[in-house]
Each structure stands twice: as structure tokens, then as C-alpha cells.
Amino acid sequence: MTLFRWNMATFFINNPQLIWPLILLAAWTFAEVGTYLVKIPKITFYTLFGFIFAKHQIGPLPTLDHSGIVALVNIIAGLILFDFGYRINLRWIWSNKIILITSIVESGVTFVVVFVISRLFDVSTLVSLEFAALFMATSPFVIINVINQQQSAGQVTERILHLTALNCISAIFIFKLILGYAVFEKSGSFGQATMASIVMLISSAALGIGFALFLFGALKQIKLLTSDRAVVLSLIIILLVGITKAFGLSPIIASLIFGLTIRHMKVVMGQNQRNFGALENILIIVLFIIIPVNLDWHNLSLFIGLGIALFLGRLIIKTTVVALFSYCNGVSINKGILTGLALSPISIFSILLLDQSVPSGMGLNYGLLMITGVTLLLELIGPCITQYALIMAKENTPT
């Protein structure tokens, strides 16, 4: 193993321009062969590939310390979250209040249960609260990717899209409040810290809406072909992410709200430009192999018990609450259960959140280490559960 690592490192040091082309091609091949053999989502294989070939394991993949890579991850996340936001129908959430109530209850109960489990594993109160907030969220990256891959349509699909959007926003909000609480404990100014978090959220959302209004106005002036709109949208998202980073705002919220606003202004992309076509497929490979590169197998194995407990607790709570509310909202109990199960993916979203939100000097590295270990488990299993749920609900398009 040591010889293999040494040979590989030597090869890439001598040929740095070959690192990314070879990694991408190898990851793609690994996922294609893996999916062909075991019929589970490609993103599970990208993640596994990223983990295996990470610096801490055997491979040449760079760590996330490199600012260029972090910027790239942010842009990719921005593009995918735009796509995700574009699928959210605010009018539905407004007219069908049960969706909103379901989200509040499932997120709230998940928060409580995750907090209690973490405390039972002797995790500190602050880190347990952070876990609880982060575990409220479902990964929008996994959800949108599995839905696109399965070409699914139906109530499970619609509900996991909307519940994911809502629980992500709740998670960010609560997480920021907890950070505010942490800052209060340190600086003695809870009100100021909370206000700063709320202002950050509102500013990020306002930026997304502002960009959408600008684009809508510009497209009215310039007669642009529908097929060319994806290029303009991509460029604007890159700019939007850049601005959020420059001003300490949330690229996640800004991109999501930008996509959501664009959709409600009926700015339409051409049918073959949706999901940014082949570009998004390549970006998905990059995103999913990059995210686990900071993970170390030794850390993962330390927290395996906690990971399994949190995973099961969260799964049971989300499934039970969503199934009950869905049934009361005119969906079969079977589809309600499958909707709850399909909400299991987490991970990348929380890692990004931690990466961008935790202020320095907060002493949360321990928590970060734990949650990254836990989330790798969920990263590998989550997409498989979502895919299984869509297939069992007969909402996928068989190929």
C-alpha cells in the first residue's frame, strides 16, 4: 500500500496537469461499472471514490484547504442549488399548509431526538445542538441528483423536493441561532450575534431576489433565445456565489432563493438546457468526489456507534412524521412512508454549512470531525435509500 501511494504521488508530482482529467475519468468509470453491477446511485460511487483516493487514505486527491477548490465547490453548489430552487413552487406551499406544517414538525422532532441521542453519547451540549440543527436538513444535492437520474415524478418526488428546501432553510436558521448562542457565551452579546445571523440570512435571500429581478429586467430588454439562457444563468450564479463569499453571506441561501425567484418570474430555460445538461453531470462528479477528501478513516471508525444511532433516530422520526402528515393530506400511507425514507440523505450540505459558517476560535473542530465521520455513512447510504423509495413508489422512469 505504501509503495502504491508513493508511486502514485510521484507520478502526479511529475505530471500535475494530469491529476484532474485522470481522476474525473477514473471516478466516472468507477461509478458506471459500480452502478451497472449493483444498481445503486452513481453519486454513492463518486463519494466512495473520493474517500478512497483522499490524501488520508491512498490517493492523490488534494484536500479542501486549497482556496481554489473551495471556490469551485461553492460554484458547483450554487449551480445545483439554483436548479433545486427552480423546482420549488411557493404557491403550493402557500395553498397547501400541511406541507409547511409537516416540515416544521419533522424538523422540530428531528432536532429534539438528535440532541437527546448526542447527549446520551456524551457529546457536549453545544456540539449536540449543532448536530441537532444540521440533522434537520436533507441534502438538496443528493435529492436533486437522484430525482434527475431516476426521472421520477409523483407525490414522493414533489414532497421530498419541497420538504428538503424547507428543512434546509430551517436548519440554516437554527444553526445560525445556535452559533449566536455560542458567540453569546463567549462575548456576552446574544442579541447582537442573533441579529447578525438573521441579517446574514435575510441579506443572502435579498441578494438572490435582487439578482433574479435584475436578470428578469435584462431579459425583457434583450431578446435572448431560450436556449442561450442557461449560459447567462450560469455566469450570474458564479457571480452571485462570488459576492456572497466576498461579503460573508450564505451562497446556499442566495442560490436557492435565486432559483426559486427565477422560477416564479417564469424565466424559462430551453428543454435541453435544464439541469445545465452535461455540464451539471461533470460538476456532480467533481462535487461528490471532493467533499469526502478531508475525511479520515480513523475518525470515521471512532464515531461509528454515534453515527448509526443518529442515522436510525433521524430516519425513524422523519419517516413517521412525514407518513402521518402525508396521509392526512391525501397521499397513501405507503407513499407517505416512502417520502419520509427518501428524506434520509444529509452530509454534503452539512459539511458545506460547517465549512462556511463556523467562525474561527469557536472550538468546534471536535464536532466537525464527528459530524464528517457520521455524514460519510449517511452519504453512502442516503442516496441508495432515496433511490429505493422512488422505485418502490413507482415514480421512476424505467430505462
Place this chain on the structure above:
Amino acid sequence: MQLGKFKTSTPYTMGVELELQLINLSTFDLSASSPDLIYLLGKNNFPGSVTPEMTESMIEIATDVMPDYEQLSTQLHQIRDKLVEACDKLNIGICGGGTHPFQQWSERKIYNKERYQEASRRYGYLAKQFTVFGQHVHIGCESGDIALYLLHALNRYVPHFIALSASSPYVQGSDTSFNSARLNSVFAFPLSGHAPFILNWEQFDREYFARMHKTGTINSMKDFYWDVRPKPEYGTIELRVCDTPLSVEKAAVLAVYLQALCHYILEEERPKVSEECYMVYNYNRFQACRFGLEGKIVDPVSYQPISIHEDILNMIHKIEPHAAELKSTPAFKLLKKYIIENNDAEHLRAQFAKSDSIEYVINNAIAKFRQ
């Protein structure tokens, strides 16, 4: 196997069936959502009935048997309201229109019901490309003989209904230059076109249906995709050439036009029908599909050409007293308005010209269905 007795029903009563599109409100593509919608509608009282169709992006609704325009229109609006309410609950768009403008047939999913799965095995890709949306109108008949006579006497007027209801100008993302491109999909089926020229029910049952059944090509009357077909179990004839209009009001008006026409044919005109009448049938049908109300048809008896638009106006003038007798005068006012406004196909083209967006066209169809 024979069909047996033709059930007697009250003459000139009506029933309307509408096949409707289920739309994904993010992409405006078709959405395979009928299992969810039918499940939800099944939990509440639904006026009329709702059933699945060949693919999961469609549903069919049907009214009860209705004596007149007012009751028919009222129930169609009640059905529409229930559908809109359920679709709002499930985040689905619902609309009329004979075709979805850009859906790809290969992406459709056959509904999980043995009859549709069997049709898919039998007809291959034709089953999926049959994701087209039509209006069927039933008219009650006293006997099988009258039904068969009426069915053939109506052949002269079939282009009227095609032209008036036409709402399928776009197929697979392109303007077909047709007003009703939907009927080209129906025509691809081997048992489509017009019914065989037989005027006696016993003879039809014994010499045609029973023999066809023996060949193994059909199981029931449902396997015939004729433009007008008898429906012995209901005691009706069923006109199947209409595209689903963009509004339920127009669907009611078209049904009432057929009702008055049948009343006129049986109570006043009593035209002589012969197999020769079908000489120009396919040509007239093509004119209506291609050019809509501007098409030019040939009278099968006098051989005189006339525009469909003009022919309908002449006919309205003739049958207005029958419409009054059937309490349909308000519907005829609307019918004249629809002729002036031109059909839904031209309305959809105008929406595209205004927006340069095919998705906008679908969004407009969704809004029009709710009006």
C-alpha cells in the same frame, strides 16, 4: 362472442368524457401523476367519474347522463373545480388541449392496468404516442338500429367537430401546421377510421362483431378506435373526433351542438345514408384536421365544395329551433362566438407568437382551464 342487446336509453340525453393533461409545474412537461390524483379523488365524493388512461400523464373524467345544456355545463364545472382543488393539493397542473406541445412519447409510462399493458404489448410505441387528449360525446339512442343510422348520418358533420374543437397544433416541440394533429395519432391504429356500413344492429352484432372477435383481433367495442362508434352497454353513439378543448364550457357547447344535430337528423332531415357518403370522408376529415375552420370540404351528396366555417354557420341556422326545443339556446350563442374567435389551436399559436415560449403556451392552457 356477440354483443347482445343494445341497451335502450332516453333519446338525446348526453354524456361527456374528457381526457386531460397532467403537467409538472416546474418544467411544464407532462407529469406521470395520475395514480396520485386518482387516489386522492377516490377519497372524496366526485361528481361524475374519473378513470386512468393509457399513460400515467393522463386522466379521463366523465359526466353522468345529462338531459340538457345547463345541467351538463353545471356538472362539468363542478368536476373542473374538484380537479383543480385536488391538483392544487398535489402540485400538479391540469389542462385541456389535444396534444402536449413538447412531450416525448418515449418518456411516457403505461398505466399499471392489464388492458393498457396489453395494448402496449400489442401496439408497441403506438400505445405511448397515444398520449393525446380527446373529448368523447355520447348521445342516447332508443335502439341499436337508430344508433347505427345516426352514426352513419353524422359522417357528413364529423369535420365540424374536428374543426371546432381543434387544439393540437404542436407535437414533440414543433408546429405541425395542422389544427388537430391529435387525430393523426389515432389514425395510426389499425382499427381506426369509420365504422363498417351496416344499418341493422342484429346484423352488426352477428356478422361483424362476432366474426371480428373470432379472428382474435378484438375483445370488446373498446378495441375499435372509430370516429363514431356505437356503445351498446350505454345505449349511445359516441363521437370521438374532438380534441379536448381548453375550457369545460367549450366542451359542453360542443356536446350540445351534437345533441341538436342528432335531434335535427332524426326528427326533421332523415337523410338517406349510403356507403357512397364515405367517398369524400377521409378528404373532408383531413381538411378539418389540417386547416380547421378554414378547411374546404366536399358535400358527399351534391359534390359542392364549401368552407367548414360557412357550413357550420348554415347548420346552426337550420338547427336553432331544435336547440331551443332542447333548451340549448345559450350554448348556441357561445358556439357562434367560438366560430368568430376561431378554434383553440389558433389561440395556442397566438400565445406562442406573443411569448416565443412553448412553456408559456402550456401555462396559458392551465390558466384557461381554471377560468
